[in-house]
Amino acid sequence: MDRQQKYIENLQKMIRIETVSDAKCGSPKENFDRFHELLWEMFPHIKGVCKLKEFNGSLLLRWKGSDSSQLPVLFMNHHDVVPAAPEGWKYPPFSAEIDEGRIWGRGTLDDKGGLWAMFQAADELAEAGFVPSRDLYLETACNEETMGAGADEISSWLRDNGIRFEMVFDEGGDIVREPMAGARGTFAMIGVGEKSVANLRFIARSEGGHASTPGKNTPLVRLGKFMAYVDSHQVFDIRLAPAVAEMLVRMAPYMGKTGKLTEKADKLKGPVGILLSKLGPTTRSMVSTTIAFTQIGGGTAVNVIPREAWVVGDMRCSHHQGMEDSIKAITKVAEKFGLETEVFESSVESGMADYTGKAFKLVEEAVAATIPGVDACCPYLMTGGSDSRYFARVCDQCIRFLPFTIDAEQMDTIHGINESVDLSTLVPAVEYYKYMMQHV
Ligand SMILES: [Zn+2]
Known part of the structure; x- marks a missing residue:
């Protein structure tokens, strides 16, 4: 069978087993078990060379190397x-239909x-007798x-x-074609870090009372003023991280007139950071902590002033300000409006990989060797x-990257409708993982 055809069929089989992780409408455990069986049917050579350890449905394999x-x-x-x-999908979401080259x-x-x-590459290497x-x-x-309990458990086990x-x-x-407006090229967007997340509840309280004789600054009004304030002020510190500056410098040759400014981003960190904070939501999120208000509640009847009302904010913390300091900054603003702040959920904080380091350089090398049409x-x-x-x-050089070439519009389909992958990007993706495994 033609190589690409075999790859298409393997990926289709994986898509067709529904493995939704969701507290309310998740798939049954049998589906996950069936998915694991499918992996070993399709990739028997990996199972042959690796030692497998299971952690409540998450899998860790060790492939012993020569050293x-x-x-x-x-x-x-x-x-x-x-x-x-x-609803809204061109083809049912678990049908793995092929059309328009995807x-x-x-x-x-x-x-x-x-x-x-990743598995296809490892399996082919194992079949050929390769030893890492x-x-x-x-x-x-x-x-x-759903918050990553499996990765939490596995990484704790590794550390212990x-x-x-x-x-x-x-x-x-x-690898994205025109990832942002004005960037005319195809760029491998290699993640060197991620923001940490804190979910906060802001609570306004009052003595309550009848709606016929309202006082000033009742709970809903205070919440409204608070949200309006956060919406129109820069509450969090702005800083252009060296990795973001480097991204702008590398994209500059493809950005026309804007490139004349961004090519100096590493030297003009202050002004470029401020500019990015004003250009729009995407660029603002790159240079500071952000908060989005996502849920609101309170009040019991149409004619009663609420004794308590609340709003929830989803906060994404920058590396330079960190979670603790970001919480302090927003709490200070909330206090101005007489609100209490409560953190009800938060993620772990992680560092940033070095874009001049060995891991990042290896990805760059692998992209150059295996993926056609990448500008930078x-x-x-x-x-x-x-x-x-x-x-x-257990590691301070975690790189976040997938070797698939997509459009900016396909980026929005992740977690949305009509998620799809180009058939033409499948063979290069396997080559990429093989290169990585052979060169680490
Ligand atoms: Zn994911």
């Missing part, structure tokens, strides 16, 4: 997906596509989309057993979360 005295390297992806109701379905990009490419130069670990979690990694390679950025490799900061944040416990 186990070197620090090992971890490749990771996940096999759960977010829910997908069929496979359509939930998980094609996030992240069964990445998992497939040092120990390689492969990991796939079953609950990345004294296993550290020189490099970790997880999902993250893709750019470090970038992920605004979403990934399982690799947990692996900061």
Whole structure:
């Protein structure tokens, strides 16, 4: 069978098993078990050369290398997906239909596509008798989309057993054609870090009372004033991280007139940071902590002043300000409006990989050797979360990148409708992982 055809069929089989991790509408455990069986049917050689350890449905494999005295390297992806109701999809989300040169379905990009490419590469290498130069670990979690308990457990186990990694390679950025307005080129967006997340509740209280005789600054009014204030003020510190400056410098030759400014981003960090904070939501999120108000509640009846009302904020913390300081800054503003602040959920904080370091350079080399049509490799900061944040416990060079070439419009389909991957990007993706495994 033609190589691409075989790859298409393997990925289709993975998409067609629904492995939704969701507290309310998640897939049954049988589906996850069936998915694991499918992996070993499709990739028998990996199972032959690796030692498998299971952690409540998440898998860790160790592939022994010729020199186990070197620090090992971890490749990771996940096999759960977010829910997908069929409304709005061109093809049912778990049908893995082929049309317009793409496979359509939930998980094609996030992240069964990445998992497939990683396993396909390892399986072909194992079949050919390849032995890695040092120990390689492969990991796939079953609950990345719901706070990542699997990655938490596995990384804790690794730490407790004294296993550290020189490099970790997880999902993250893709190779994107025109990733932002004005950038005319195809860029490998290589994630070097991700923001941490804190979910906060702001509570306004009052004595209550009848709606016929309202006082001033009742709870809902105070919440409204608070949100309006945060919306129109820069509450958090702005700073252009060196990795973001480097991204702008590398994109500059493809950015026309704007490039004349961004090519100096590493020298003009202050003014460029301020400019980015004003250009729009995407660029603002790169240079400071952000908060989005996402839920609101309070009040019991139409004619009663609420004794308590609340609003929830989803806060994404920058590396330079950190979570503790970001919470302090927003709490100070909330106090001005007489609100209490409560943190009810927070993620672990992770560091930033070095874009001049060995792990990043290896990805650049692999992209150059295996993926056609890439203009530049750019470090970038992920605004979403990934399982690799947990692996900061056992590695300080976690790189977040998937070797699929996509359009900016395909980026929006991740966690949305009509998620799809181009057929033409499948063979290069396997070549990329093979190169990585052969050169670490
Ligand atoms: Zn993912």
